[in-house]
Amino acid sequence: PDWQILTIDGVQRLSRTYRFRNFAEALEFTNRVGALAETEGHHPAIVTAWGEVTVQWWTHKIKGLHRNDLIMAAKTDALLE
Amino acid sequence: PDWQILTIDGVQRLSRTYRFRNFAEALEFTNRVGALAETEGHHPAIVTAWGEVTVQWWTHKIKGLHRNDLIMAAKTDALLE
Numbered sequence: 356p357d358w359q360i361l362t363i364d365g366v367q368r369l370s371r372t373y374r375f376r377n378f379a380e381a382l383e384f385t386n387r388v389g390a391l392a393e394t395e396g397h398h399p400a401i402v403t404a405w406g407e408v409t410v411q412w413w414t415h416k417i418k419g420l421h422r423n424d425l426i427m428a429a430k431t432d433a434l435l436e
Numbered sequence: 437p438d439w440q441i442l443t444i445d446g447v448q449r450l451s452r453t454y455r456f457r458n459f460a461e462a463l464e465f466t467n468r469v470g471a472l473a474e475t476e477g478h479h480p481a482i483v484t485a486w487g488e489v490t491v492q493w494w495t496h497k498i499k500g501l502h503r504n505d506l507i508m509a510a511k512t513d514a515l516l517e
Contacts, residue, residue, distance in 0.1 A: 378479050382470045385484065389463040398459045398486040403466065405479040 358428055360420070361411070367420050368400075368413040369428050373435070378405045387434045397427055439509050441501070442492070448501050449481075449494040450509050454516070459486045468515045478508055 358371045375381040385403045388410055392398045402409040410431050414421040439452045456462040466484045469491055473479045483490040491512050495502040 378470065378473060382467065385466065385482075386463065389459070389484065392459060400483055400485040401466075402481055402483050403470065404481040 357432070363411075366413055366418045368411040369420060369424050370409060370411045371428065371431070372407055372409040375406050375408065378403075381406060381408045384408050384434070388431055391427075391430055391434060395427065395430070397423060399427065399431075438513070444492075447494055447499045449492040450501060450505050451490060451492045452509065452512070453488055453490040456487050456489065459484075462487060462489045465489050465515070469512055472508075472511055472515060476508065476511070478504060480508065480512075 358369050361368050361370045373384060375384060381403050385401050385408050388399065388401055388408070397412075397414075400411040402411075410428075412424040412427045412431075413419060414424055439450050442449050442451045454465060456465060462484050466482050466489055469480065469482055469489070478493075478495075481492040483492075491509075493505040493508045493512075494500060495505055
């Protein structure tokens with residue numbers, strides 16, 4: 356499963372970890388996700404580490420998942436296509 | 437305390453959360469930390485979210501904290517001076 360649902364502090368988040376060849380490529384993807392977030396006005400948590408990026412989407416206002424989070428997850432995947 | 441020690445999966449990490457006015461400023465700091473990491477050849481986990489960045493340093497090879505992690509923590513702070 357590409358995306359999984361995590362519960363952090365009682366709030367469900369959609370989470371996916373993407374693998375990269377090094378830190379620089381991971382950080383480049385983080386910036387692409389960041390640009391998408393700014394465009395859409397909806398912001399995830401993005402964990403950048405050596406060779407991987409974890410993106411977590413949830414809706415702060417409702418403290419959980421909204422249909423929009425699923426759309427953002429799909430758009431995040433599309434950044435790699 | 438600015439930096440705290442967290443234990444994640446049995447491994448100690450030095451962790452600090454920095455606050456920013458918005459997502460763009462947070463992401464800009466993430467990139468500065470990323471550039472520092474590339475220069476030093478030592479890479480943290482960086483959690484970027486709206487208005488905040490959490491930086492976590494630890495040494496994979498020893499699965500814990502090395503003196504170098506404390507130096508990297510200090511250098512991370514210095515990026516904001």
